[in-house]
Amino acid sequence: MAKMNLLQAINNALDLAMASNDKTVCFGEDVGVFGGVFRATSHLQEKYGRARCFNTPLVEQGIIGFANGLAAQGHVAVAEIQFADYIFPAFDQIVNESAKYRYRSGSLFDVGNLTIRTPYGGGIAGGLYHSQSPEAYFAHTPGLKIVVPRNPYEAKGLLLASIRDPNPVVFFEPKRLYRASVGDVPEEDYELPLGKASVLKEGTDITLLAWGAQMEPLEKAAEMAEKEGISCEIIDLRTIVPWDIETVTNSVLKTGRLVISHEAPLTGGFAGEIAATIQERCFLYLESPIARVTGLDTPFPLALEKEYVPDHLKIFEAIKHSIHF
Amino acid sequence: MPTTKNANSSSIHTPTFIRGDEFHFPIYKVLKQDGTTYRGAVLPKLDQEKALRIYRTMVFTRVLDERMLAAQRQGRLSFYMQSTGEEATVIGSAAALDDADMIMAQYREQGALAYRGFTTDQFMNQLFSNELDYGKGRQMPIHYGSRDLHYMTISSPLATQIPQATGYAYGQKLDGGGHCTITYFGEGAASEGDFHAALNMASVHKVPVIFLCRNNGYAISTPSSEQFAADGIAPRALGYRMHAIRVDGNDILAVYQATLEARKIAVEQNEPVLVEAMSYRLAAHSSSDDPSGYRSKKEEEAWREKDPILRMKLWLQKKKWWSEEEEKNLQESLRREVLETMKKAEKRPPPPLDSLVTDVYDEVPPQLAEQLSKLKAHIRKYPDAYPKSAGGLKHG
Incomplete structure (x- = not known):
């Protein structure tokens, strides 16, 4: 065991992925000597050489186009997009190419060896273009897996699993927690399963569901609720696609209430998809409407970021509203 | 450690702008339309067997295209x-690899793909989206692919294959070299950002x-004069x-020799190469458009006279490698083969219903199974509303 922050855990996972398979290649803007603007790829070029860890020109569509070809060729491509806000020039390559490679060729070719890492979310005073949470756009595209870790231990195990999963994965890293989240992380190689949610705390009155950086305000709100005698079951979804319907359903069948929270805007957010599925499966067991605590339907603000984000107080209020419905 | 790359420019002290109009890319030509070669032209070493493999593929492609349209x-x-009209560009370049x-x-x-040995049956199974189509009937006709023949399955979005080719070739280089990747695209697709991304990354x-740019004059209806202001694609x-x-994209010998040398640069020096083949799309863009709405018959006729297949045939005949009788037999047998395989392929059933959900992921996730x-x-x-698949379910 070692104490690592989330960045060190990512860096450690990449190191192990490259050490355990010499077909693994990491690249993106500034990931070479500099080790990435957040330093997630520190020392990898030093250790594995410029052929396997390198800077690319500043062109996201090129990075993912290149990554698709490299993965189709048989290498394990781990591409970094510097901020999730800048992934959109590569949207065509991800949505029309990565996601459809296997299907359209009848499995003659695939890019299952592709993992796209990208920091997402607010909390660093990043304004419109260094704060977005675009997971729902990608969740709407069959063929991709979408993974979001909440802490260093999870980040390492989920990233190693993503890199080795035989499907293209978009791996969203909560950049607010890069240095803020510190925890015990085994130094050896391990994987955490994709598509499996994790029940952090069992409870009987209400189910609270989120992923990534949003787990922190969710747990804080749960503490406040517990003080008022409300027993909360807390679930980290971990994988957005394919999401663990069974775990969430079983929990809501037990508690009869569900609050889902994400930083992304409300309309078209992934909470809507979860709510629709859960009301279908738990309709007669629900004690109150499923609540969504999310960002507003605006671009991500700067000066008023604190007001915008779905913080623990907003979640706490949603819990009480659900309980007293 | 790599360093900043400054332009190796000499200084000037009056503001002088450069537009590059003085520079025109020359066109490499070997074969004249009458089947003779230009004096002093660098000729490829092409033996009879290979020349005939190329020629037969060109004729096959023309016959297939005519029959399928x-x-x-x-x-x-x-x-x-x-x-049609671009057979020398495509087959001449593939033959050089x-x-x-x-x-x-x-x-x-x-x-x-035909040059590599994709069979008429394989073409037909894809065109008719039947149960034997490698792509499992998921893509529109002409989206062929073959792993055995190292031919990536076609994707409709334009230019996406170009940066992928850069990545694929990078993987080949990491594996120790010896092979290269060729990517084809039109002069219209070269306007896409993916083209520029791919060239820059390949060079860096x-x-x-x-x-390999097939500059065939048109992107659906848009003439190349409205696609770019500069002297074509090569200067980029x-x-x-x-x-x-x-x-000259209609000159089989020039295309073959140019690609042969491009491959040498790619494989021996690990350097990318751009080949711009000047040709003309004699047919419509697809079966869905009518060129009479955007170009003249006169223009088409002028290009029809530059037919690349006829040009190669005349060259073969001058070398006594090909006769009119062989031509007649080849045409007849190909037409018969295309018709017979088409009849077989169109009778075959579509892929089974289960194939609707396979290959989205490596395994069918529970949501999708449901x-x-x-x-x-x-x-x-x-x-009755789903006759293609209902039959297969009755016993299932």
Whole structure:
């Protein structure tokens, strides 16, 4: 065991992925000597050489186009997009190419060896273009897996699993927690399963569901609720696609209430998809409407970021509203 | 540690702008329309066997295109795209490669696939989306692919294959080299950002890839004069410090020799190369458009006189490698073969219903399995509305 922050855990996972398979290649803007603007790829070029860890020109569509070809060729491509806000020039390559490679060729070719890492979310005073949470756009595209870790231990195990999963994965890293989240992380190689949610705390009155950086305000709100005698079951979804319907359903069948929270805007957010599925499966067991605590339907603000984000107080209020419905 | 790369420019002290109009890319030509060669032209070493493999593929492609367009007009096929007029560009370049080099095509390169040995049956199974189609009937006609023949399955979005070719070739280089990737695209697709991304990355990372632009004059209806203001596509390579050559795309010998040398640069020096083949799309863009709405018959006629297949035939005949009788026999046997295989392929059933949900992921996720079982229940309820798949379910 070692104490690592989330960045060190990512860096450690990449190191192990490259050490355990010499077909693994990491690249993106500034990931070479500099080790990435957040330093997630520190020392990898030093250790594995410029052929396997390198800077690319500043062109996201090129990075993912290149990554698709490299993965189709048989290498394990781990591409970094510097901020999730800048992934959109590569949207065509991800949505029309990565996601459809296997299907359209009848499995003659695939890019299952592709993992796209990208920091997402607010909390660093990043304004419109260094704060977005675009997971729902990608969740709407069959063929991709979408993974979001909440802490260093999870980040390492989920990233190693993503890199080795035989499907293209978009791996969203909560950049607010890069240095803020510190925890015990085994130094050896391990994987955490994709598509499996994790029940952090069992409870009987209400189910609270989120992923990534949003787990922190969710747990804080749960503490406040517990003080008022409300027993909360807390679930980290971990994988957005394919999401663990069974775990969430079983929990809501037990508690009869569900609050889902994400930083992304409300309309078209992934909470809507979860709510629709859960009301279908738990309709007669629900004690109150499923609540969504999310960002507003605006671009991500700067000066008023604190007001915008779905913080623990907003979640706490949603819990009480659900309980007293 | 790598360093900043400053332009190696000399200084000037009066503001002077450069537009590059003085520079025109020359066109490499070997074969004249009458089948003779230009005096002093560098000729490829092409033996009779290889020359005839190329020629037969060109004729096959022309016959396939004619028959399949006719089949589309008869309503037997939903869609088709001909490569008529560009056979020398596609087949001449493919012939200059090693058969294990990767091909990442746009969509009008059936000739390259035929050259590699894709059978008439394999073409037909894809065109008719039947149960034997490698793509499991998921993509529109002409979206061929073959892993055995190192031919990446076609994808409709334009230019996406170009940066992928850069990445694919980078992987080949990491594996120790010896092979390269060729990617084909039109002069219209070269306007896409993916083109520029691909060339720059290939040049920066020294990748063994050949970018082969089929400059055929039109992007659907848009003439190249409305696609770019500069002298075609080849000069763009210079901005990326890349080798480039412009070649007469209707000249089989020039295309073959240029690609042969491009491959040498790619594989031996790990350097990308851009080849711009000047040709003309004699047919419509696809079975869905009519060129009379955007270009003149006179223009088409002028290009028809530059037919690349006729040009090669005259050269073969001058070398006494090909006779009119052999031509007649080849044409007849190919027509018969295309018709017979078409009849077989169109009778074959579509892929099974389960293939609707396979290959989205490596395994069918539970959500998708559930969606499929709901769909099956629905089809069982209304079998007449889903005749393609209802039959397969009755016993299932």
